Amino acid sequence: MADVFSLDQIERLDKPNTKRSYNRRLFTIVAPAYDFVTRALSLGRDPAWKKRLIEALPPHEAPVCVDLACGTGDLTLKLAERYPRGRIVGLDLNPSMLQIARRRCRFPNVRFEQADVCDLPWPDRSVDLLTGGYALRNAPDLALMLSEVRRVLRPGGVAAFLEFSRPAGRAAGRLEYWVLKSWGSFWGWFLHGDSHVYSYIAESLRRFPDRRRLRTLMNQHDLRRRDSRTFLLGVIELII
Template identity: 55%
Template sequence: MNARFHLKPMDYIQTPESKLTFNRSLFAEVAPKYDFITKALSFGRDTAWKRALVAGLPAAERPACIDLACGTGDITRLLAERYPDGEITGFDLTPSMLDRAAQLTRSRNIRFLEGSMQHLPFESGSLDLVTGGYALRNAPDLNQTIDEIARVLRPGGTAAFLDFSKPRNAAGQRITHFALKFWGGLWGTLLHGNPDVYGYIADSLKLYPDRTELRERFEKRGFVPQKRTLLFGGMLEISRFKKG
């Protein structure tokens, strides 16, 4: 990780401004290894989970879609396969991630844009689908990001996300934090010489709402929770919401 981030991630993710700066530096560091590490951390299950996310989306002929925190574009490309006549946008904070995504992409109905989830460059009510893989947990300001998702989606539109999931009970939270801290720290040490590069996942989950509260935050903004799928013993979750 960039040398100026010599403190622990928790020192940087307490405010939206510092978390935005931290995320930009962190994901620039991990971009060259991102595809490998998502598979390693998930024991090879990441691709199947993302396919399940996209397979669970509603049928549509020409949907306008945005894939938040698209990284190297794996979900973005799956959306293009599912909706070959749709308009697909991969959206990410990190230029090096977007460069890698563009190199891997051949679909003509995909474009990539750089920006923050707190300010989506779309007109209100202009999108049919919003997706994200490990996106919401990395939002600098989660409430503002959900507000933006609600703003850009049309009534009846769908938002669907894959991310680490926080149980409501304290014991479950401790177990999840320990497991993620150990496994992420191991890979951070092996690949970057710094356990906090991927140990950050556990730290970010500490400040993230539990799975019940997350649904409630969407409900407060006019969303109706749809099917929820817990993965990997409940450590991850595919969550789907329909805008009322």
């Protein structure tokens, strides 16, 4: 029987295999508008947050850098600017996103690969720097992704993530969910005629660990934070 797909099938986010399939299809729809809507949803602040992430990375002469769930390549290209002698790889599951990223790229030390963040195609201890813009929440299996991050990082390597953040309190979590659901629904209708396109953000965040639990989960995978800071009244968190 054919797999009938609809964006309102939010229950697909509850299991790794169906979440992987849902995300692949969702971001195929989103890809042409992704750069615009990322800025719109962040009230124009997304480029500044990504700049802060890049500035927080340590100096390195020629690092191996991997940008996870790179999308259209924003962070990947910023890594190439920061580390002109580095070897930079942008990784994403969605070919439509990668097509846009490759078209944008003008750096000879950058390449883009299609791969799953839960099954990284690199040997153990082979990567100096790992980044991810909104990659953690979109991982089909967060624990498996963190295990892979730990596996491929070299000793002394750094992982840095920019992500939507869930507060620990129930009331604050409900308010954040309502705001993101409403704001995402508006842009979904405006750009695609379907509110579910960006209300996905609120639904995926609802299934994501809150700040305290995320810290615990990262510690369990020996990914101990050097620094963290929040933006937009705590809705966004930078984790290093």
